Amino acid sequence: MESKKFAQHGMLVVVRSLVSDRRCLLTLMLALLMPMFARGESQPLTIAELFGFPSTNTDGTTPHTPVIQASDGNLYGTTTLGGNDGSGCVHGCAGTVFKLTLQGQITVLYTFASPYANGRTPRGGLVEGGDGYLYGTTISGGLSNYGVVFKISKTGQFQKLHDFCATFPCTEGTNPVGSLILGTDGNFYGTTSSPPAYSTVFRISPAGDYTVVANFHNAPTGNSQGLLQASDGNFYGAGFNGVFRLSPGGTLTTLYLFGTQPNDGSVGNGPLIQATDGNLYGVTANGGTGASGIVFRISLAGDYIKIFDMVRTVEGLSPNGLLQASDGNLYGTTAGAGPPLAGGVVYEITADGTLLRSASLTNATGIGSVAPLIQASDGKLYGTARGSGSGSAAGTVFVVDAGLPPSSAPTISIINIPSNAAYGGSFAPAYAYVGDGITSVTSNTTSICTVSSGVVNFVGVGTCTLVAHATATANYAAATGSPQPFSIAPLTTTISIYNIPSGAMYGGSFTPGYTYTGDGTPSVTSNTTATCTVAGTVVNFVGLGTCTLVAHATAGTNYAAVAGNPQSFAIAQATPAISINNIPSGAVYGGSFTPAYTYTGNGKTSATSNTPSTCTVSNKGLVSYVGVGTCTLVADATATANYAAATGSPQSFTIAQATTTIAIKNLPNTARTGRSFTPTYKYIGDGATSATSNTTGICTVSGGTVSFLATGTCTLVAHATAGSNFAAATGSDQSFTIK
Structure with missing residues (x-):
């Protein structure tokens, strides 16, 4: 007789597959319910539809991605199909970005519509940036139909940041999968999946600057659907064949390959999470004792252990990514199967793999969830389902009540407000904050102070007012501090010329540079016009002897006028040196270049070749690469009235074989x-x-x-x-x- 064991806070319940009479059935029900009532959270998991996507498609249909709770407290997510382009989607609509209140009121912010120049079919969730915008990807559409990265405001202002493989040949990756994550450096990181380039991990700035971090060609693990940046600063993922670590500099390390141990899972599914014990947790879609998927734990050093096997008829099959909720337990969903009439399951296990509670996803709540859960500030868990629900099988956003209390909203403030700020300065705020969100600051007085890359810059005189923020996470609500003002005073400054020449010669000149932090206009005057004169911004050396200059700056908005101390230097007879200043670093056979010279005289410059079998110089001064090997050139200048003739030192460079196709x-x-x-x-x-x-x-x-x-x-x-x-x-x- 078969049985399955469920451990609930140390109690074992044996569910026998055959129940012979009503007395056995009653005993069985009591045995199942009593441990649950003995729990700290005494209630069972309950699941309800928060919103059902209607069959009219106007709000979108078939969500594949998790929702997020943004800093305004609302849920945001995407659908893969449907939408409303204002004309009935006659030419096609393929997904939406939506806002959903915790009370179930939906607002469609954007529809991905034909001809899909801004993307098609979002298959990754959203992430909120430090600027308050939501960032995401589509798996197709865009200039080359390989997907896009986009940003969108919470009121629907949409901006495409990047087209994948907009030009060819393409090595950057295509068809992004999984959600973007916000890195600790302020950039976003994501993964791509398909040819013509190999799958990659990429980095993109909030302004759209795109960089490939790693290419997974020949990587044993394969790429993952989404990344995690762990506490050590490295990125981690579960690929098709195993778990990998990726350094911010792009070094890939295989931590574990599925199949190393019997029944240890296969096909990593969804992003990993880092739990409060410092370990990483993830799932596989297949494998395990029942071939229905597993939950595993792996340390940052790669110590791997399977902690839970999915049973098709109990927890379902094909688990998605995990959530560690505020009670420290792990929650997840499965995409299908489960008890009779179920279309997947929501389950809760401890970090050591003990099953605590589970509840079926049904046609009423939505079925076929393929995304991780999130925990919102009300303590409840939220997820998406691809099908069924009250909207006629178009999918749902559902809510799971696990009996967890609302998260307490943390407070945040800046603890190092400056007491003697002066115009032109800056500081990096430090925060009093207990939470795990991303901290940032905004300015309410941008004419006085601005914020750039986390640094507050003093751009005016007056009162600067700052507000501290922290983004929402699984365990902490978003936080906004109270306005914090301080004064920025005018700056008394000095001026001097910082590039006084040390070897000035007759006939030369220089453009002064100034050590000055004001907003006036700097200039220079000469106290010795027989030796040096000023024309515009240039000081000309017109005689031999001592040149004495004085730097000045006019008064500006925030600075008084200022005159520097006299600064003197000697001007000597010109004995100029000459050299070629653009010696090529990558010369190849068949090429050429025209030398440019570092020379302060007024003679005629030229170059000669010491190696005519390798390089020659034409009458017009063009150096041609006529052989492979070392080319040695010598720069020359003719004599004039105030300058001696000059011959430079030999300057050599290598001419390599030409590469061709x-x-x-x-x-x-x-x-x-x-x-x-x-x-x-x-x-x-x-x-x-x-x-x-x-x-x-x-x-x-x-x-x-x-x-x-x-x-x-x-x-x-x-x-x-x-x-x-x-x-x-x-x-x-x-x-x-x-x-």
């Missing part, structure tokens, strides 16, 4: 078995050309001729050997069909 330019349009063709090549170089076949069962190469052996796809690669002046070249795969 090669491709077969006569691939057959119609190829039939038993025939052949002789490739010709698009190639500039001095190597010997050839081709090889990657599909020798379909086509072979012999003596420069490609023979068609069998029907299918023939893939050829063009090659060229290294020559005297050109490096070896290998082309890209080129394929055609043999019929």
Whole structure:
């Protein structure tokens, strides 16, 4: 007789698959209910629909992603289909961004509509930035139909930040999956999934500056659907085949591969979480003892243990990501199965894998949840379901009452408000705050003080008023502090020339730079006009002897006029030096450059070559790369009345072989078995050309001729050997069909 054990606060209940009579059934029910009433949270998990997406599609349908609770207390999320473009979506609508109050009132903020230039089908959730905007991705649409990154305000102002693979060749990744996360550096991080580039982890700034952090080509774990930045500053994910760590600098490390131990899970699903014990927790969609998925724990060092097996008829199958709620327990959902009439399950386990409570997702609450839960400030858990609900099977946002109390809203304030601020200064706020949200500050007086990258800058004179903020998290509500004012006073400043020349020579000049922090206009005057004069902003050396200058600044809005102390230097007879200041660092055969000179005289400049077999100099001064090896040049200047002739030191650089490309330019349009063709090549170089076949069962190469052996796809690669002046070249795969 089969049985399954449930541990509830140390009590074991054995549910036997056969219950012989009513007395056994009554005993069974009491055994199931009594431990639950003995819990600190005495109630069962209860699930209710918060909002059902209607079959009219105007609010969107089929949500695949979690909702978030933003700093205004409302829930925000996306749907993958439907919407309202104002014209009945005649040409197609493919998803929405929506706002949902905790009372179930929905507002559609944006519809992704044909021709989908701003994206199509959001398959990742939203994240709130420090600027209060919501950031997200779509899996397709955009300029090349490979997806976009976008930002949207809480009132619906939409801005596309990035098109994936807008130009080719493309190595940045396409079709983003999973939700973005906000990194501790203020940038957002996400993952991509599909060709033509390999899957990647990317970083994007709030302004849209995009960088590939890592490429998962040949990575054993595969990429994940979403990331976690842990307490050590590294990023972690559960890929198809295992768990990886990624440093902010892009170093990938495999922590664990599924299949290392028996029944240890397969197909990592959803982002990892870091629990209060410092360990990471995640799920796999498949594998485990019942082949329905597992929950696992892994340390930051890679110590892995399976803590829970899904049972298809109890917890369902294909679990999604986890949530550690305010009671310290782990909550999750499964995408399907469960008890009779269920379409997935919400379950609660301890951090050591003891099942505490579970409840079925049904047609009334919504079924087919494929996203993690969140805990809102009211203590309740919120999730999304892809189907059913009161809106005629179009999906729901549902709420789970686990008996958890509302989170207490933390307070926040700036603890290092300056007491003697002066115009032109700045400071980095520190906060009095107990919570795990992202802290930030805003200015109510932007004409007096502004905030940039977390630093408060004093841009005017008067009263600066700042407000501290912290974003909402799973365990803490968003926090906004009280206004905190302080005074910014005018600044008394000084001025001096910071680049007085130490080796001035007749005929030269310089443009003074000033050590000055005011808002007046700086200038300079000469006390010795027989030796040096000022024209505009330039000081000219017109005689030999001592030049004495005085720096000045006019009065500005926040600064008084100021005159510096006299500053003197000597001007000597000109014995100029000369050198070429643009020696190339990556010269290759066949190239050229025109030398530019560092020279303070008025003679005629030129260059000569000490190595004419490698580089030559034309009458017009153009240096040409005529060989491979070391090119040595010498700069010269002719003599004039006030300057001696100048010859520089030899300056050498390396001329390397030229790199080139090669491709077969006569691939057959119609190829039939038993025939052949002789490739010709698009190639500039001095190597010997050839081709090889990657599909020798379909086509072979012999003596420069490609023979068609069998029907299918023939893939050829063009090659060229290294020559005297050109490096070896290998082309890209080129394929055609043999019929």
